[in-house]
Amino acid sequence: MTYVADIFLAQSWRDSRLRLPENMSEEYRILDVDWLHNIWRPDCFFKNAKKVTFHEMSIPNHYLWLYHDKTLLYMSKLTLVLSCAMKFESYPHDTQNCSMMIESLSHTTQDLVFIWNMTDPLVVNPEIELPQLDISNNYTTDCTIEYSTGNFTCIQIVFNLRRRLGYHLFHTYIPSALIVVMSWIAFWIKPEAIPARVTLGVTSLLTLATQNTQSQQSLPPVSYVKAIDVWMSSCSVFVFLSLMEFAVVNNYMGPVATKAMKGYSDEDIRESIDEFKTPMRPESRNRSPMRPLTVQYDTCCQGRATAIYIDKLSRFLFPFSFFILNIVYWSTFL
Secondary structure (H helix, E strand, C coil): CEEEEEEEEEEEEECCCCCCCCCCCCCEEEECHHHHHCCCCCCEEECCEEEEEECCCCCCCEEEEEECCCEEEEEEEEEEEEECCCCCCCCCCCEEEEEEEEEEEEEECCCCCCCCCCCCCCCCCCCCCCCCEEEEEEEEEECCEEECCEEEEEEEEEEEEEECCHHHHHHHHHHHHHHHHHHHHHHHCCCCCHHHHHHHHHHHHHHHHHHHHHHCCCCCCCCCCCHHHHHHHHHHHHHHHHHHHHHHHHHHHCHHHHHHHCCCCHHHHHHHHHHCCCCCCHHHHHHCCCCCHHHHHHHHHHHHHHHHHHHHHHHHHHHHHHHHHHHHHHHHHC
């Protein structure tokens, strides 16, 4: 991942070989920047930069000052595109540490050492407003490392960036939670209304899959599980289980569910159940080896009662389980 920064880079060093102008009475004198071609200056570069742009509108944005103690100050305005190794395990509750590394190109620490200004090494514009991130902290440190050719001086700035949750709360978490709650409406729909319950469950599952795809669009494809994956997968499991609950209910409904699937009205279904109450004729008993219809009627009624009981149990069990999931999830990642 990359981020862009507009900076004013100030470099200050003392060169005792310089000769001051004889008529120099002011504290410092502004020199022509072309003098940089004739005097020594640090050979710094941005180690983790992918692109560096020097501003030249409307004039070249740099200047050079010479002080009485032969100290030089060179200031330039740059736009940097910097790489940042971000980790998304806790996304969108993540905090990223992005650095800006300044290193010497050709001088080892025996010849050149970079040191941050002791008073104000870093000044960040307090009016900076990022759309999804907050700069919670920043600090300067040393990053000198050893290469095969020697130790090269390096200093760095570290920005601590914390992601704002507002966008994801209103575009991911609340919509997905409402989809899960919507799938529970099936528990209050009568078991005989098979098309309504199936349509509600399948629609909720497809909507949640679309929501999951949209929540991943701004992220790079990573191979590990993110916090948003845990949430969306859990919501998908809840919606899928509500469909499985209906499959169990439909199985207990037995012949009543079969008639409902064939388009029978509620009155026809009640009549089919009442048929089990009608006693068999004597001649029918002699010709048929079937069990008494009273037993079949009892089985049918018991199955429907069990199905209704499962629905009533699900009305409490599903919301309670989802509430526990929310407690565990938010206490873990917040």
